[in-house]
Amino acid sequence: MFTYFVQRVLIMIPTLLVISVITFIIIQLPPGDYLTNLIEELKSQGDTAALEKIEFLRKEYGLDRPMLEQYAIWLGIWPGTNGFSGILQGDLGWSFEYQRPVDEVVGDRLMLSILLNFAVILFVYMVSFPIGVYTAVRQYSLGDHVMTFVGYIGLATPNFLLALIMLYLANVWFGLQIGGLMDDQYIGQPWSWDKGVSVLQHLIIPVIVIGTSGTAGMIRRLRANLLDELQKQYVTTARAKGLKNTKLLIKYPLRMSLNPFIADIGNLLPQMISGSAIVAVVMSLPTSGPMLVSALQSQDQYLAGSFLLFLAFLTVVGMFISDVALAALDPRIRLGAEASR
DSSP: OHHHHHHHHHHHHHHHHHHHHHHHHHHHSSSSOHHHHHHHHHHHHTOHHHHHHHHHHHHHTTTTSOHHHHHHHHHTSSOOSTTOOOGGGTOOOEETTTTEEHHHHHHHHHHHHHHHHHHHHHHHHHHHHHHHHHHHHTTTSHHHHHHHHHHHHHHHSOHHHHHHHHHHHHHHHHOOOOOSSSOGGGTTSOOOHHHHHHHHHHHHHHHHHHHHHHHHHHHHHHHHHHHHHHTSHHHHHHHHTTOOHHHHHHHTHHHHHHHHHHHTHHHHHHHHHHHTHHHHHHTTOOSHHHHHHHHHHHTOHHHHHHHHHHHHHHHHHHHHHHHHHHHHHOHHHHHGGGGGO
């Protein structure tokens, strides 16, 4: 198991390096950059003083250099200027749109995004696991039909539409404004106990809205996998030997059906962040999704690159967690070819 663990860690390093190259190329694909667009705007206004400052920033951050050299400076393996040390040394660069360091711009938003999506993942697994097991064990019962119907509704309803419905119902029925992730009085204030409680209270509706489709999909997959295991010969043999249903379910078919359930961890982390961008706009959530969209539109390359690398890092970490969990659950995965001998 330790060898398998080390192998997965070593694979993560070149994977993140390749992703950083792809991310930088994607950012550079549109013609120009934020400063180029700003220069054109200032030229039309005749503001020569601001033009000189922008040209200075372009040289300071190496935006006038070849693409390969820009990537090396951004990564931190080539000496830059203006004290920019690169992302490998924890320097995310400068946000030209916000005129602040990127780590200051994204700090609270990334933390709130992590908190929101961690809560969504807990919600998805805590709700889908018992329902998926119940609908498989009680196949074609009234509860199975009801849960199946609700699952189809969850899969068919877009998250942003559900967010609009929740906003409308909360306002019309209860007179509540449920947008945002905290009360207005705590915005921009240091973290405190009251601010944390406010965030937790405001998390409930976004977690339900964002987690609905993921929960419905998880229920369907777990139900299908468990039904497939329950129909196999070893289950019939165990029942014939007098093994109790609960013990049989936990010891054999449930464990075997969890492989795809756990493998979804790797996809769930980035999907929640990218899929919640529209919901964040609808519900005015101060998370990373809307800022990422804005950074891509304005070509604020350091800000956009930091967000994209963060999503890539979550994807790689999620895959790593799912691989390790699957290896612990099923020895055949970590043994590989040795298991077939």
